[in-house]
Amino acid sequence: MNTKEYLKYLLNAKDWTQEEKKWMLRYLDANDLSELEAVAAEEFNTDIHAVKNILDRKLSENILDKIHQQIQTPPAVHTRVVRWYRSKIAAAALIVLIAGTVYFFKDNLNSFFNPVEMLQVAAGTRERKKVQLPDGSAVALEPGSTLEYPATFEGKERVVKLDGEAFFEVTKNPEHPFVIHTRFIHTTVLGTSFSVRAYGAQEAQVVVVTGRVKVQTAAQGKGSGEIEVTVNQSVVYNKATGQLEKREAAEEALFYERRHNGKFIYDGVAMATVVKDMERFYNTSIVLNGNVKHCIFYGSFYTSDELEKALRFVTVTLNAKVKKDSLANRYIITGGACH
Structure with missing residues (x-):
């Protein structure tokens, strides 16, 4: 099998033989680690379909742990060899993590280097x-x-x-x-x-x-x-x-639809409902007194109308009166003759 296939085999194998450990050390000592990068990217590519674009960092940790666990630093070796071993493991870690991170976060990386206003x-x-x-x-x-x-x-x-x-x-x-x-x-x-x-x-x-x-x-x-x-x-x-x-x-939903369309239209609606809509739209308080509380309203007002104008539209059809209570910051509708 070729290098790429052999790397796949090793990363999925439960235990490595002594020859396989030596092979991995030789591979890490090489200048070209592109096969490891490709294998890591493929592993992440398979995983992305399984987890629906959510990065499973355990996958990269497992790959690195596999290398660490299987390749044990030989006893009584020269300090320079230990440094060499650690540097190669660090290089492998970077390759695996970068391959996975770039694959999963390419949109984020692009946004980082090319920020949108x-x-x-x-x-x-x-x-x-x-x-x-x-x-x-x-x-x-x-x-x-x-x-x-x-x-x-x-x-x-x-x-x-x-x-x-x-x-x-x-x-x-x-x-x-x-x-x-x-x-x-x-x-x-x-x-x-x-x-x-x-x-x-x-x-x-x-x-x-x-x-x-x-x-x-x-x-x-x-x-x-x-x-x-x-x-x-x-x-x-x-x-x-x-x-x-x-x-x-x-x-x-009806309130939002009317508000968005720019006109509140009522075809036989209780005055209490009309007042509730007006209070909400104009952010004010309106009180119904007298007969008008029991009236049914047929009419409309536009969202572009000022509050006082909209109140006149509503009250005139019912022969009701509207008064502003400045102290309580509210409007009072009284009287009215229901049709």
Whole structure:
């Protein structure tokens, strides 16, 4: 057998004969260790399919241990021989580890030597921003939110970082999944529309409007503890337990869809629901008093409308009145004649 095949045989053999030990020492003394590099790369190549791109460092350790264990330093040898032996073992270690590391982390190495410019967009406390990503995906940032993303997506995944709340419309690309990193959760998607809310230390939530996504906690390893959610479902991160909770979320999904489309349309909806949407969208407090609490609303308001204008649209159809309570920082709707 040739050198490469013989190396494979030795690295997989349980015990080495004295001749085999001498052969390995002669090989390590040679200037060309390319066969060992090739064998190491092939071993890693086989392993990568088995562990799905997760580096098993035990593989490289086993190869090095095999060399160390089988080749024992002869007793009563000259100090120069010991130094020679150690230097050759160190060279072999470098070859094995570099071969495996380069194979598994070639994308990371490329990113290190050719860093991609990172961009950041922040929405003020009273503004909303729309961001077009390099792959054509669209992100609608809510007030007080920050999005970080690369000027160009490279590597196997399209990764962005979010602090706050945003609505995503992801361009489909099965070869390069889209991943959103937040403090507590990571969300992976191929192509869909959904909302992510994760402000700082607050609990995190993902609500799916279309398509399907996978969510996992940031503290877990990739692929572990994943929860898959689809249309009208959500995942909430429970800080107390550190676990993800899957929930039905038809109303939540409808809210995000309306908000994203720029118009809240109601066709016979309880006023309590309308007020809840307005409180959430405008980040304010609204109180219903009197008959209006029992009314059903038919109408709409635009997301571009100021709060007072939207309130007038809602109350005028019900012949109700709205008053601002500046001290309590809230609005009070009273009266009303239900149709």
